[in-house]
Amino acid sequence: MSLIEIVKYIFLGIVQGFTEPLPISSSGHVFILKELFDVGFTDLNFEIIVNFGSLLAILLIYKDDLIKLIKNFFLYFKEKTEETKSDFKYCWLIVLGSIPVGIVGFIFKDVIENKLNNIKIIGIAFLITSLFLFLVRNIKGNKSDKDLSILDSIIIGLTQVVALVPGISRSGSTLIGGLFRDLDRKTALKYSFMLYIPVSVGTTLLGIKDLLEMGNIHDLILPYGLGFIASFVVSFFTLRWFMGVVKKGNLKYFSIYCLILGILILLFM
Numbered sequence: 001m002s003l004i005e006i007v008k009y010i011f012l013g014i015v016q017g018f019t020e021p022l023p024i025s026s027s028g029h030v031f032i033l034k035e036l037f038d039v040g041f042t043d044l045n046f047e048i049i050v051n052f053g054s055l056l057a058i059l060l061i062y063k064d065d066l067i068k069l070i071k072n073f074f075l076y077f078k079e080k081t082e083e084t085k086s087d088f089k090y091c092w093l094i095v096l097g098s099i100p101v102g103i104v105g106f107i108f109k110d111v112i113e114n115k116l117n118n119i120k121i122i123g124i125a126f127l128i129t130s131l132f133l134f135l136v137r138n139i140k141g142n143k144s145d146k147d148l149s150i151l152d153s154i155i156i157g158l159t160q161v162v163a164l165v166p167g168i169s170r171s172g173s174t175l176i177g178g179l180f181r182d183l184d185r186k187t188a189l190k191y192s193f194m195l196y197i198p199v200s201v202g203t204t205l206l207g208i209k210d211l212l213e214m215g216n217i218h219d220l221i222l223p224y225g226l227g228f229i230a231s232f233v234v235s236f237f238t239l240r241w242f243m244g245v246v247k248k249g250n251l252k253y254f255s256i257y258c259l260i261l262g263i264l265i266l267l268f269m
Contacts, residue, residue: 006223009046013227016050017234021058021193021242023133023172023254024261028122031166035119035269048207049224053231055200058193061239065190066197086146093148097157097191098198104161112164123265125167130258132176137252141184148191152181160195170196172254175246185246193239 015033019026030047059066072087105112143152159177163170171192178188245251 009223009227013230017231020054021239025169028167050231054235057235093153097153100157122167126262133255136179
């Protein structure tokens with residue numbers, strides 16, 4: 001494999017790492033890059049690898065919350081305190097919120113991959129994302145983690161289903177859903193990425209079998225590994241930065257970006 005091809009893998013890892021935590025659709029950006037630069041060497045296995053890099057970065061950032069949730073989930077069966085009860089409920093709300101996208105993704109997987117991977121649809125999807133980011137730009141919300149309800153979880157989970165359409169941001173759709181449900185910004189962002197974890201873990205596990213069966217796996221260890229590292233590092237620092245952006249309520253800038261990108265796609269691609 002040439003140096004140029006290896007650099008392309010690293011570049012796509014960087015793009016995945018930068019766009020995954022942001023409400024601007026990582027899948028949409030990767031698709032655009034493939035169209036612009038005729039990048040035909042990438043495959044689903046590589047996308048799973050770089051997605052796993054983003055997942056590990058998110059797990060690292062939220063490790064304290066995750067450890068506390070897991071600990072209190074099991075501790076609840078022995079000690080039913082206010083804290084363990086709240087965390088026990090929160091864990092089940094993560095499961096509940098993940099169910100809709102799992103069901104729809106499984107049933108309509110072929111339709112999504114074959115019918116919706118269209119550059120014009122992606123352009124329209126960016127415009128839709130722009131509109132909703134603009135609508136929630138000033139919403140602060142009042143609900144914290146302990147106030148998250150079953151109805152909140154179901155509605156936010158349904159917004160994640162919409163993100164199966166390429167160009168609709170997963171983090172953006174769930175963040176928007178949380179803000180519309182009156183969650184405060186920190187709570188909405190945290191729950192958004194908590195919902196990402198089971199989906200990403202499921203996608204990774206489903207892709208391991210195909211990855212291990214690849215005949216040229218030894219030739220791809222270096223480019224896949226570098227793409228993974230790039231995705232992990234960039235995702236980590238991008239999410240840390242984005243957490244500050246959400247706290248300040250600067251979502252309008254992402255709305256403007258998606259608007260401009262959507263218009264450019266529809267006019268010139």
